[in-house]
Amino acid sequence: MTEEIERTCCIDKGLQNLGNTCFLNSTLQNLLRLTTFRNELIKHTDFIESSQNSGVNPDYPITRAFVDLLIHMQSPSPRVLSPANLRRSFIRKHRTFANFKQQDAHEFLTLLLDALSEEHGKHLKTVSNDEESSKTRKTTVIDDTFGGAMQTTVLCTQCGTAYVNTATFTALELPIPNEADELDSDQVDDEQTQHCVQGLKLGVHRDYESLHRLATLEGCLARYTYPETLRGTGYRCDYCTLSDLLDRAKANMPAEKAAQLVPIIERAMDTIRAASEGHRAFTEHEMTEISRLVKNTRFPNTPTVVKASALTAEAMKPVLVLQLNRFMSKGRRLRKNDRSVQFPTTLDLSAYCQPGARAHVAYQLRGAIIHSGSMGGGHYTAVVQGKGGGWHNYSDSSVQTDVGDRLESFRPYVLFYERV
Numbered sequence: 001m002t003e004e005i006e007r008t009c010c011i012d013k014g015l016q017n018l019g020n021t022c023f024l025n026s027t028l029q030n031l032l033r034l035t036t037f038r039n040e041l042i043k044h045t046d047f048i049e050s051s052q053n054s055g056v057n058p059d060y061p062i063t064r065a066f067v068d069l070l071i072h073m074q075s076p077s078p079r080v081l082s083p084a085n086l087r088r089s090f091i092r093k094h095r096t097f098a099n100f101k102q103q104d105a106h107e108f109l110t111l112l113l114d115a116l117s118e119e120h121g122k123h124l125k126t127v128s129n130d131e132e133s134s135k136t137r138k139t140t141v142i143d144d145t146f147g148g149a150m151q152t153t154v155l156c157t158q159c160g161t162a163y164v165n166t167a168t169f170t171a172l173e174l175p176i177p178n179e180a181d182e183l184d185s186d187q188v189d190d191e192q193t194q195h196c197v198q199g200l201k202l203g204v205h206r207d208y209e210s211l212h213r214l215a216t217l218e219g220c221l222a223r224y225t226y227p228e229t230l231r232g233t234g235y236r237c238d239y240c241t242l243s244d245l246l247d248r249a250k251a252n253m254p255a256e257k258a259a260q261l262v263p264i265i266e267r268a269m270d271t272i273r274a275a276s277e278g279h280r281a282f283t284e285h286e287m288t289e290i291s292r293l294v295k296n297t298r299f300p301n302t303p304t305v306v307k308a309s310a311l312t313a314e315a316m317k318p319v320l321v322l323q324l325n326r327f328m329s330k331g332r333r334l335r336k337n338d339r340s341v342q343f344p345t346t347l348d349l350s351a352y353c354q355p356g357a358r359a360h361v362a363y364q365l366r367g368a369i370i371h372s373g374s375m376g377g378g379h380y381t382a383v384v385q386g387k388g389g390g391w392h393n394y395s396d397s398s399v400q401t402d403v404g405d406r407l408e409s410f411r412p413y414v415l416f417y418e419r420v
């Protein structure tokens, strides 16, 4: 069965529209044609084979339907495939997709990847019960293929403490900046912000050049990762809180109680400082102690914080999915931002990664989900690179080949890049 998938070329087939299912078709056309995803799937032969052989009541119904489509994409006929099996398995899990109304392609993509990951996770658990657990994998094919990690640093400008948080993601959701979001000088020139950024305490590069190229994908990424000064957010800095608590303990507490509490507060403050300077992470015990100390303490004031994000180069996976946030709520209504955003076919992410990364982080565009029309009555299509490098446009069952010369005219909603 894996050999069937290994004949890597997907034929330029359309997918039947089952009734407003263009959101599903445009997503599948992109996913099915990602070489690295297909290769990662093949690595997990036991999983896909058990999904294939699990009979009438399969354990992994969504994977099974997906792999079936993948196999049928290789054979010359029929020229149009039906995604009905996949839809059926999917709506059994997500009833809100059971009506034949237009749905959000990005939401479908997210839920589909989650479902595939969940089924693989279930399979890995079954295997680890059978074998020695040290030999078994813990990450799913989705974990290994999509997304990466983003480090977000929040820096308190009052005491200079940095709080670092790293989170993994499957896809990045990027706001599209417009002229109204022009950076005002206060945002970038604030002396304290400059000090923090120059000291690289925030662990980010700055893509100066792209910062003002708003209508480009690089501009969206530059804005997304750019240090931002936030005032009056109610952010609570644990170091400032403890410092305040220390002052009050020394000034107001009975000597005996202060003698007990002061060393504990000072130790907690040292711990936060050491973590802030990157010397070490908190132990669980220290975390508990800090939480206990600051829990019922009045926060002295609301400090101004600088917040910035950077990708972790070493954690970037083979497929990068970028969603341009085109749908936004205005009052009670959803509105579409139809702004044109230029997207490169080769994307270098180094400028948005933490400085000092050794890994080369370059990606090649493989496809996009395009949304045209208005919020309610729009239509989704897929523009995807074929085996020979040409670009084809898939609109449900119809396929328009060689649209590469007008690639720039498409307004992408979700972009799929593969690492090179």
Ligand SMILES: [Zn+2]
Residues within 6 Å of the ligand: 156, 157, 158, 159, 160, 161, 237, 238, 239, 240, 303
């Ligand atoms: Zn602080």
